[in-house]
Amino acid sequence: MSNLAVLPIILPLLAGILVAFIHKKKTMVRITSQIIAVVNLIVIGWIFIQVRQNGSLVLETGDWAAPYGIIIVGDLLAMTLVLTTNIVAVASVFFAPKSLSEQQETYYFYSFFFMLIAGVSGAFLTGDMFNLFVFFEVLLMASYGLIVLGNGKAQLRESLKYVLINLFSSMLFVTTIAFLYSIVGTVNMAQIAERVKEVEQQGILTTIGILFFFVFATKAAVFPLYYWLPRPYISPNPVVSALFGALLTKVGIYSILRTFTLIFNQEVEMTHTLFIYLAAFTMLFGVIGALSTNNVKLVIAYNIIPAVGFMLMGIGIFTEVSISGTIYYLVHDMIIKGVLFLLIGAIVYAAGTSDLRKMGGLIHHYPVLGWLFFLATLVLAGIPPFSGFIGKLQLLRGGLAEEEIMIVIVALISSLLILFSMIRIFIRGFWGEERELEHPERKSKAARMVWPAAGLLALSILLGVGAEWFYPSIESIAEYLMDPEIYIDSVLKE
Amino acid sequence: MEFIMAILAGILFTTGIYNLLQKQMLRIIIGTGLISHGAHLFILTMGELKTGERGAPPILTEGVESYTDPLPQALILTSIVISFGVTSLLLVLAYRASKINGTDNMEQLRGNDYE
C-alpha cells in the first residue's frame, strides 16, 4: 500500500523518459503526453482519496528503515499539493500545443514538463533533507530546460540570471544541510525534528534555520530575495510561465512551511516574527511592482510576489487558523496563477502585444476571454466567495486573533492594490472603443486557447463557493502540522 | 584541522562571491565553480575529518575499527555530479546568450525593455 506514495514521482519520470524517445514525432508526443498527464492525474486523485481516508502513506525506499534510508512521506499536505500540481499540469499540457512552436514541442518540451512535475512532486513528498535538495535540482534543471527552450534573445539573457541565482542558492542549500547534519547527525527530517526539539533548538540551530529559510525564500520569492523572479518568468512561452508561476515558488513556500512547522518550531518568537515583517514587505513591494509596469505579463509575474507574502504571513502568525489559511491560499494560488498566466498568454497572443498602452476594446472581439480574465481577477484579489477569499479570511482571523494589526492592515491594502493592478488590464485592455484587430487571423486559435484556463478557473471558483468540501481537510492538515509529533511518529515508528 | 578547512572553504566562498559580483560572464561562472568547491569542502568538514590513524577510508577492511564518516562523502558525490550538470548547462547557456546578445558583459544584459 505505502508503495503508492512513490507513484507521483515515478510516473512522470517514466513519462518524461518515454516522450524523450519519441520527441521527433509531434502529434504522437503531444497526444501521448496528454494521455499520460490525465492518467497520472487520475492515479494521483485516487491516491489522494486513499490518504484522506486512511492517513499518511510512509514509504521507506529500498526497504531501508527510517532514519537510515530515504523516506517518502505521503501525508495529506503533500498529497494535496501533488494533486493540485497535477491539475495545473493537465491544463498546461492541453494548452501547450496551442502556444508552443513546432520546434519547441519537438525539442523535449514534454520531457522537461514531466521531469518538472516529477521534481515538484518529489519535493512535496520527500521526508529527507538531502533528498529534498536532489528534487530541487531535478525541478530546477527541468525549469532550466524549459526556460531556455526557444533560444530567444531576451529569453537567454533572463535565463542566465535565473540559472545563476538558483545555482547559488542550491549551493547554499547543500552547505546548510551539511551544517545541520554536523549537529544532529542525520538528514531524515523526522529525526532532525526530534533531535532539534530535544536540545530546544539552542545555539547555532536557529541561525541554521534562518539560512534554510533564506534558501527556500529565494525560491519562494520573499522580500528581499525576489528580484530574480519577474522578468525570467515572463520571457519563455506562456505555458512555461504558467508552470513556473503555479509551481516553483510554491515549492519554496511549502519547504518553509514544512521546515518551520516540523523542525525549527522552538524559537517562534524570533524566527516567525521575522517572517511577519518580511511578509508585509513582500506584499507591498510585490504589488508595487505589479503597478509599476504596463507590460501585462509582467503585471501577472509581479503578482506572484504578494501572494507569497500572504502565505508567509500565515506561517509567521503560526496558529492553526493562520496555517490553514496559508495552505488554502497555497492551493488557491497554484491554480489561479496557472489560470492567469495561461489567460495572459492568450491575451497577448490575441492582441499581438504585451504593452497595455497599445491595447483596448478587446472585449468586443474576445468576450469570453475578457470575462474569464475579469473573473480570474476577482479570484486573485480575494473577492468573496471565490477561493482567494477563503484563505485570506483565515489569515486575517489568525492575524487579528494574535493582534498582529500591522500585517493585517498591510494585507488589506495589498488586496486593494492587487485588484487595482489587475483591473487596470481589464479596463484599459478590454474596455474601450471597438477597434480593428491587428491579427484577425488569430481569432479562432486564441479562442481555443482559453479552454484549459477556463477549466482551471471553474475549479478555482468551486474551491471558493464549495469551500465546505475542501476546508475541513485543510483544517485537519493545519492541525497536523501544528503537532509535529504525529509526523515524527509516523516516520520513526518504533 | 577542521577550523583550517572551514576557513579555507570560507575563503573559497569569498572569492567565489567576489567573482560572482563581477560583470563578465567568465568571471561569474568561475565564481560559481569556486562556490561549489567551497560547499563541497564544507560538507566534508562537517563529517569529522580523520587523518592518520584516527580513521580509515570508509571501505570496510578486517581489523579496522574507525572509519571516516561515509555519509557526507556520499552526499558530496551526488552534489559534485549535479554541479557538473548545472555548470555544463551554464557554460553552454552563457555561450549562447553572449553570442545572440553580442556581449558577455552582464551589465549590458539588463534588458530594460520591459517598461
Place this chain on the structure above:
Amino acid sequence: MLVAVLLPFILALFIPLLSKWKNKLHTGYFVTIVPVIIFIYFIRFIGAGFEPVTREYSWIPSLDMNIVFYLDGLSLLFVLLISGIGALVAFYSIFYLHKSEQLGNFYVYFLLFMGSMLGVVLSDNVFVLYSFWEFTSLSSFLLIGFWNHKKASRYGALKSMLITVFGGLSLLGALVFMSNLTNTASIQGMIDQQQLILNHEYFPLILCLLLLGAFTKSAQFPFHIWLPDAMEAPTPVSAYLHSATMVKAGIYLVARYSPMLSSNDWFFIIVSTFGIITLCWGSYMAVRQTDLKGILAFSTISQLGMIMSMLGFGTKMAVFAAVFHILNHATFKGSLFMVAGIVDHETGSRDIRKLGGLMTYLPITATLAVLASFSMAGVPLPFLNGFYSKELFFDASLHLKVTPEGFKELLQMAMPYLAVFGSIFTFVYSMYFFFGTFRGKANIEELPKKPHEAPFGMLVSPIILVLGVIVIGLFPHLINEPFIAHAAHAVKGVEFEKHIKFWHGITPPLIMSLTVVVFGTILVLTRKIWQPVYRFIPGVLSMNKFYDGTVDRVERYSGKITNGYMNGSLGRYVRLILAAILVTTFAFMAVTGGFTIDTSNLADLSLPGISVAVMMVIAAVGTIITNNRITAILILGVVGYGLSMLFVLFRAPDLALTQLIIETVTVALFLLVFYHLPKLRKKEESASTRVLNIVISVGFGAMMTMIAISAHSSKWFDSIAGYFIEKSHSLGGGDNVVNVILVDFRGLDTLFEIVVLGIAAMAIFGMIRLRGNKEED
C-alpha cells in the same frame, strides 16, 4: 426567503438566452417580473404585529459562513425599497434603453446587483454580508462602465471600485475583528455581546474600520467623490443604485450596528460630524453643478449626509427621522432621476444651461418634477413627505442627548445652525433644478432633439414614485405604524409610537424651516451674484484632485520605486540578496548566541593539508587578480585539483577520483566555450562598488566559516553513519560504504542525480540545435 434572494441570480444566468429574442420583446420585461415577485413576497410581512424572522441555510459551516437571513423592520424597509424601486426602474429602463444596446449585459449586472443588495440587507452572518457587499460594488463597477467606450465612464467605474472596495476591505477587517472577539459571525450575536467589543483596547480601530466601510459606500465626505463620476452609468442605474439603494448600504450598516454603537461617544462624534459636513458640502456643491445628474448626485450625497448625521445623533427622534427619510429620499430622488433621464432622453441634453422652459413641452414630467423637488427642498406643504422628515431632522438637531463637555458641547451648539445652513442650499438646488429646467426661456434650437413628452411607459415609474411622495405626505400614519416604527425599533431597540403631525404650532423647527425658505429664496433670486463664489471655493478644496493625484502617484511612484531597484542588473540583485542574508543571519547569530568554538574533538593539523590549503587560497585569489582568461580557467582547475587532494588526505578516495575526472572535463569545457568569447577585460568598476563587493564577499565567507565552526563545535548527537558502516557488508553486500550508500541506502538520490544529468543533456542539446529568433521577445 433564500429563493427570493437567489431569484435575481438565477434569472441572470438565463439572460444571455433571453436577450437573443430582444428584438421581439425587450429583455426588460422579463427582468421586471423578478422584483415584483420579491416585492409581493416580502410585503406580506408588513403589519402592526410584525416580529423579526430568522432563516438559516447551511453553506460553509466549518468557516462559520452560513447564510442566515434576519428579517426585522430595518431589513424589511430596505428589502421593499430594493424590490419596489427595482421593479419601477426595470420597467423604466425598458423605454430608456434601446434594443440596440447590449441589453443582455445590462440586465445581468442589474440582477446581480439586486440579488447582492438583498443579500446585504438580509444577512445576519457578517462574512456573507461582506460577500454580498463586495458584489454590489462590483455590479456597480460594471454598470458604471456599461458605456465603456467613453473615457469618463471607464474613469468613473475605476474610481467607484477603488473607493468602495477600499471601504469594503476595511469593513472586512472590522467584521473579522469583531467576530473574533465575540466568537460569532452573527450581527445579532455581536450586539448581544457588545461589551466584549466596546471594552476592547482596539475598539477605536474597529470603529474606524467599520465606519470607513460605511462612509465610502454611502459617499460621505471626503469619500463622496466617486458618486458624481458614477453618473456616467445609464440613468436607470443612477436612480436605482446611486440614489435609492446601494449608496444606502453604508447607512444600513451604521443603522444595523446602532444598537451596539449608539451609546458610544466616539460613534456620536464621528458619525454626526461627518454626516453634517457631508450634508453641507454636498448641498453646497450641488448648487454649482450644471449637469442635471450632477445636481442630483451631489444632492444624494447631501441627503445621505443628513441621514448619517441623524443616525449619529442616536436619539429616538433622530433615529425615527433617519429611517423615515430613507424611504422618503428613495421616493423623491428616484423620481427626480427618472425625470432627469426623461429630459435627457427627450431633449438629448442634460446641461441645465441649455435647458429651460420645457414645461410647455413636457407638462407631465414638469408636474412630477415640481412635486418631487419641492419635497426634496422641504417646502412646508402638508402633502410632501420631504417636509416631514426635514422638520423631524431640525427637531432632532435641537435635542441632542449628550453630556455637554469638550467637543461634544461644541457639536451640540453648532448642529442646528449647520442643519439650517445645509438645508438652505438644499432648497437652492432643488429650486434651481426645477426652474432651470422647466421654467424660463426655452431655446429649442440649441437642443440636439426637438423636445416632446415622454412615452407613457416611461412616465409610469416616476408617477408611481411621486404618488408615493404625496400619499406618504398626506397619510404618514399609513406607513408609520406597520412599517417605519418597526424599522426604527430595530435600529434603536425601543418601541416607537411616534405620531407625525403637520401642524405643531410655531415651534423652533418650523422657524428653522421658514428660515430656510426665506434665505433660500433670496439666494435663488440673487444667484448671479454668487456665481463667482461657487466657482472659486471647491477648486481649493477638491478631493478629486487628491484622488487623481493619489492614483496617479501610486502608478508613477511604483514605477519609480520598482525600476529603481529592479534594473535587470544581476550584480545588483546578488548584492542585495547577499546583503540581506548576511545582515539577518549575523543578527540571529548574535542574538541567539549561536557562535561557539569547541576545540576538543579536532583532527590533528597536518602539513600536507595546510600546504594544499595555502595553494588553494592563492589560486582562488588568483582567479580574481588575473586578467587572462586561460590563466583564470586553469587556476580554477588548480583549486579543483587541490580539493581532490584534500579528499585524498581526508580519506575520501571515491570523491578524489570523481573530483579529478569532473574537474578535468569542466576545465576542458570552459576552454572550449570561452575560446569563442571575448577576452577578459580589466575590471572597470568604481571604488565604492569594489569596496561593497569586498565587504559582502568577505562577510559572507566569514559567516559561512563561523557557522561551520559553531556547527562542528555542537556535535550533540551520534551520526546515523554508524549504521551504514555496520550494515554495509551484511545488508548492503558491499565493502565500500560510500558506494553502498549511493546505490542502496540512498539509491533514490542517485537515480535522480542521473535524471538531472539527463535533463541537462537534453537542455544543452536543445540550446545547441535550436536556432533562436533574435527579434521576438
